[in-house]
Amino acid sequence: MTKAEFQRQPTSFDVARKAGVSRSAVSRAFTPGASIAADTRDKVMQAADALGYRVNELAKGLSNQRSNLVGLIVADLDTPFRSAQVDALTRELVATHYHPILFTADGPVQTARTLHQLLHYNLSGAVVTSDAPPSEICIECARLGVPLVLVNKQQELTAVDRVVGDNPHGGRLAAEALIASGCRNLVAVRPSRQSYSLEARIEEFLGAARAAGITARVFAAGPQTYEGGRQSAAGLVAQAMAPSTGIFCPMDLMALGLLDALRSDHAVRVPDDVCLIGYDDIPQASWQPYRLTTIRQPTTLLAQAAVSMLMARIENPAAGRRTSIVPVELVRRSTTR
Amino acid sequence: MTKAEFQRQPTSFDVARKAGVSRSAVSRAFTPGASIAADTRDKVMQAADALGYRVNELAKGLSNQRSNLVGLIVADLDTPFRSAQVDALTRELVATHYHPILFTADGPVQTARTLHQLLHYNLSGAVVTSDAPPSEICIECARLGVPLVLVNKQQELTAVDRVVGDNPHGGRLAAEALIASGCRNLVAVRPSRQSYSLEARIEEFLGAARAAGITARVFAAGPQTYEGGRQSAAGLVAQAMAPSTGIFCPMDLMALGLLDALRSDHAVRVPDDVCLIGYDDIPQASWQPYRLTTIRQPTTLLAQAAVSMLMARIENPAAGRRTSIVPVELVRRSTTR
DNA sequence: CTGTTAGCGCGTTCAT
DNA sequence: ATGAACGCGCTAACAG
Numbered sequence: 001m002t003k004a005e006f007q008r009q010p011t012s013f014d015v016a017r018k019a020g021v022s023r024s025a026v027s028r029a030f031t032p033g034a035s036i037a038a039d040t041r042d043k044v045m046q047a048a049d050a051l052g053y054r055v056n057e058l059a060k061g062l063s064n065q066r067s068n069l070v071g072l073i074v075a076d077l078d079t080p081f082r083s084a085q086v087d088a089l090t091r092e093l094v095a096t097h098y099h100p101i102l103f104t105a106d107g108p109v110q111t112a113r114t115l116h117q118l119l120h121y122n123l124s125g126a127v128v129t130s131d132a133p134p135s136e137i138c139i140e141c142a143r144l145g146v147p148l149v150l151v152n153k154q155q156e157l158t159a160v161d162r163v164v165g166d167n168p169h170g171g172r173l174a175a176e177a178l179i180a181s182g183c184r185n186l187v188a189v190r191p192s193r194q195s196y197s198l199e200a201r202i203e204e205f206l207g208a209a210r211a212a213g214i215t216a217r218v219f220a221a222g223p224q225t226y227e228g229g230r231q232s233a234a235g236l237v238a239q240a241m242a243p244s245t246g247i248f249c250p251m252d253l254m255a256l257g258l259l260d261a262l263r264s265d266h267a268v269r270v271p272d273d274v275c276l277i278g279y280d281d282i283p284q285a286s287w288q289p290y291r292l293t294t295i296r297q298p299t300t301l302l303a304q305a306a307v308s309m310l311m312a313r314i315e316n317p318a319a320g321r322r323t324s325i326v327p328v329e330l331v332r333r334s335t336t337r
Numbered sequence: 338m339t340k341a342e343f344q345r346q347p348t349s350f351d352v353a354r355k356a357g358v359s360r361s362a363v364s365r366a367f368t369p370g371a372s373i374a375a376d377t378r379d380k381v382m383q384a385a386d387a388l389g390y391r392v393n394e395l396a397k398g399l400s401n402q403r404s405n406l407v408g409l410i411v412a413d414l415d416t417p418f419r420s421a422q423v424d425a426l427t428r429e430l431v432a433t434h435y436h437p438i439l440f441t442a443d444g445p446v447q448t449a450r451t452l453h454q455l456l457h458y459n460l461s462g463a464v465v466t467s468d469a470p471p472s473e474i475c476i477e478c479a480r481l482g483v484p485l486v487l488v489n490k491q492q493e494l495t496a497v498d499r500v501v502g503d504n505p506h507g508g509r510l511a512a513e514a515l516i517a518s519g520c521r522n523l524v525a526v527r528p529s530r531q532s533y534s535l536e537a538r539i540e541e542f543l544g545a546a547r548a549a550g551i552t553a554r555v556f557a558a559g560p561q562t563y564e565g566g567r568q569s570a571a572g573l574v575a576q577a578m579a580p581s582t583g584i585f586c587p588m589d590l591m592a593l594g595l596l597d598a599l600r601s602d603h604a605v606r607v608p609d610d611v612c613l614i615g616y617d618d619i620p621q622a623s624w625q626p627y628r629l630t631t632i633r634q635p636t637t638l639l640a641q642a643a644v645s646m647l648m649a650r651i652e653n654p655a656a657g658r659r660t661s662i663v664p665v666e667l668v669r670r671s672t673t674r
Numbered sequence: 675c676t677g678t679t680a681g682c683g684c685g686t687t688c689a690t
Numbered sequence: 691a692t693g694a695a696c697g698c699g700c701t702a703a704c705a706g
Contacts, residue, residue: 007480009456011683022693027685037691057457058399059683062698067395072439077427078620083420090414090441099454101406102437104427117436119346120394143344226624260625283415287563288597289626348699359677364701374675396699399682459682 010051019047030055061122070310071118072100073111075130079253080282081299085129085151088303096307098124105130112137119144125310127151132196147313149306154196159321161313163305167197170295170328171204174248174277177293177330179212181275181337183246186216189232191224191254198224201250201279201295221254229257237266245274246336252278252285252294259290259335276335291334301326347388356384367392398459407647408455409437410448412467416590417619418636422466422488425640433644435461442467449474456481462647464488469533484650486643491533496658498650500642504534507632507665508541511585511614514630514667516549518612518674520583523553526569528561528591535561538587538616538632558591566594574603582611583673589615589622589631596627596672613672628671638663 012026019026021040028034029044047053061067070093076082086102093100101121105111108131115137118126125147132153138160141148150162178186186209188202202218209216219236222228229249236247236258249255255278262268262276270276278285281296305324313319349363356363358377365371366381384390398404407430413419423439430437438458442448445468452474455463462484469490475497478485487499515523523546525539539555546553556573559565566586573584573595586592592615599605599613607613615622618633642661650656 009481009683013683023684024686024693025691028692031685035691040691054453054457056399056459056683058395058404058459059698060685062393062395062399062700063683063685065698069438077424078417078421080415080417080420083417083423084415086420086439087414087441090439094440099458100439102409102423102427102439103431104424116391120391121436122393122395144346226620230625256624264625283563284621287593288567288601346699350699360700361677361702362675365676368701372675377675393699396682397701399684400699400701402682 009056010053011056012053014051015044015048015053018051019043065122066124067122068098069101069121069123070098071103071115071121071123071126073103073105073114073118073126073128073130075104075106075111077104080284081253081280081297082129084282084299085302088299089127089129089306092300092303092307096311098307107131108134115141119146124314125149127306127310128153145317147310147317149310149313151302151306152197155323161309161321161323163302163309163324163326164197165297165302165326166328167200168204170279170297171201171206171248171250172208173295173328173330174201174250174279175205175208175212175214175216177277177332177336178246178248178275179209179214181246181271182244183275184214184244185242186214186246186248187236188216188218189221189229189236189247189249189254189258190218191221191228191251193224195224198250202248205248205250224251224254226253226257229254229259230261231257233258233261233266237262237268241268241274243273247274247276248279249276250279252280252282252292255279255292255294256284256290259292270335271337275337278335281331285331286333293333293336294331295328296331297328298326346393347390349390349392351388352381352385352390355388356380402459403461404459405435406438406458406460407435408440408452408458408460408463410440410442410451410455410463410465410467412441412443412448414441417621418588418590418617418634419466421619421636422639425636426464426466426643429637429640429644433648435644444468445471452478456483461651462486464643464647465490469493482654484647484654486647486650488639488643489534492660498646498658498660500639500646500661500663501534502634502639502663503665504537505541507616507634508538508543508585508587509545510632510665510667511538511587511616512542512545512549512551512553514614514669514673515583515585515612516546516551518583518608519581520612521551521581522579523551523583523585524573525553525555526558526566526573526584526586526591526595527555528558528565528588530561532561535587539585542585542587561588561591563590563594566591566596567598568594570595570598570603574599574605578605578611580610584611584613586613587616589617589619589629592616592629592631593621593627596629607672608674612674615672618668622668623670630670630673631668632665633668634665635663 028036135158138158221232278294285292365373466488472495475495558569615631622629
């Protein structure tokens with residue numbers, strides 16, 4: 001015995017033999033809704049239990065032409081909102097007897113490449129929370145019958161299932177909250193890297209402000225990070241700190257950086273001098289030094305919507321493409337009056 | 338045409354036919370280090386390219402008795418340190434041509450159940466960053482030849498591969514930093530939920546302090562969260578705020594909550610009245626209001642160590658179990674003097 | 675170096 | 691309701 005030898009997992013054949021039935025019987029016993037006698041089923045289950053048998057998902061997937069793996073394509077996983085999102089999606093998927101296979105993709109090209117890799121696994125579907133994949137990829141997935149759900153992504157030319165937070169409503173809520181706080185000079189912080197969700201929030205924010213007869217404009221800021229928020233403070237103060245200013249930063253992480261810089265580097269009092277409102281409601285937004293007023297996106301609801309949408313398409317691949325809109329809500333804290 | 342029909346992925350057979358070779362040739366062309374003529378390989382690749390062929394990982398895994406899926410068992414994924422950890426692990430895995438399949442497990446029981454589920458996928462291995470699985474499970478994995486790597490987990494009775502940050506060294510660094518700041522009254526915060534890593538840090542912290550002739554004791558605190566840190570402040574102030582107190586909170590997330598409560602609810606000045614030092618160096622630790630002195634655990638190094646250890650065991654399953662220790666370092670910021 | 679053959683473990687007709 | 695036979699797509703062992 002020179003090489004270590006490992007014990008093999010029991011197969012349906014082993015179970016069949018021990019139960020004194022055929023392999024088909026075993027298969028049926030583990031297939032919900034298959035026609036099998038109750039006592040045969042019991043015999044099988046008993047034998048399976050004794051042997052510690054589990055159906056091999058790989059073989060099952062190969063045979064079915066469809067595994068119960070679901071691709072999870074994520075960018076910025078180390079970011080509070082995204083990690084909460086992935087956590088929620090994972091829980092939701094396993095609750096539905098699927099397993100997430102994780103991919104990180106930082107750009108649209110990577111997302112496309114990644115989506116290609118998925119196809120190797122006969123996935124049941126994929127959820128994309130990184131950049132929106134190019135239309136060609138969406139088409140390819142559709143052609144191969146791989147359901148795709150985009151979370152908080154742009155409406156593609158290609159019709160594809162999407163679930164989005166109610167960005168326009170969020171933008172409007174932000175404007176209204178700021179106006180109600182007495183702000184008469186509104187500004188929306190726009191990160192350097194464009195993003196569908198952020199843009200949608202900002203656009204409606206501006207629209208709502210102007211509809212109320214309030215001046216509102218956009219400030220071109222840095223990257224979508226805490227540091228990006230910090231760095232934007234200087235420019236913002238220089239350009240835009242008229243009295244009764246209200247700032248909308250459509251992403252909490254950035255808003256927190258901005259808030260820190262405003263207070264400590266520029267002696268701006270929030271909410272006394274200016275008001276600030278964020279978006280997402282990440283855990284840190286409620287921490288003591290911040291108490292940031294923000295628009296909450298419920299990650300659990302988003303995840304549930306995404307998964308149920310995926311299931312719906314798996315059941316009925318031919319149905320029309322849908323968009324599911326998840327409500328958002330204003331969370332009042334201490335950066336507005 | 339009543340039902341939608343989807344296009345099938347090309348198989349090795351299709352490629353073989355188009356290239357005018359056998360299926361084995363195709364397989365060999367995609368198997369690094371297989372013996373195949375250069376021009377046959379080229380013909381295959383060309384045909385494969387034209388058809389958009391990809392090897393089916395499911396079939397490959399079934400045939401090899403081993404997929405290139407790696408299980409990632411995680412708890413508290415929505416926490417800053419854990420999400421960074423998972424991010425790093427994912428990148429490291431895909432760089433090594435493996436794909437992570439994600440599981441969230443919140444307790445030891447769940448971890449065990451989860452580990453069982455993995456076995457359905459002929460995994461190449463698994464990385465566990467949630468609670469340490471019971472020995473029986475480790476044994477079972479070993480029996481089935483599924484490599485297991487535990488990250489920051491206790492030394493099990495069962496010998497199993499582990500990678501850990503240098504917890505004792507971290508604890509010592511913390512004690513030294515506090516003493517160097519003039520603290521003569523040390524206290525370690527111990528969360529309610531026991532954990533191997535935290536315990537190891539605390540133990541060495543206490544040891545180092547006492548070796549230096551400094552009094553040091555443990556404060557029994559709340560859960561391992563920001564809120565847990567906040568809630569612990571009151572008790573800590575009541576019991577332990579002698580002059581020149583130095584606090585070691587072996588987990589940043591909790592330390593930040595503690596710091597906030599200390600400052601705003603109890604008017605304790607940090608670092609003037611007391612010093613505080615955390616552990617992990619999560620991104621938030623460097624944010625403006627905190628500037629927390631802490632012990633950095635490099636998530637990237639941990640991930641690299643874990644993956645390379647996994648690879649080593651895959652190559653040589655019979656080798657002796659190892660423990661890889663990843664260095665930590667002190668990051669001096671503004672909560673120590 | 676190449677083609678042929680035989681599994682990998684399971685789902686699913688197709689008879690009975 | 692049950693068993694036999696075939697196919698899912700691929701790799702590995704065997705001849706040539």
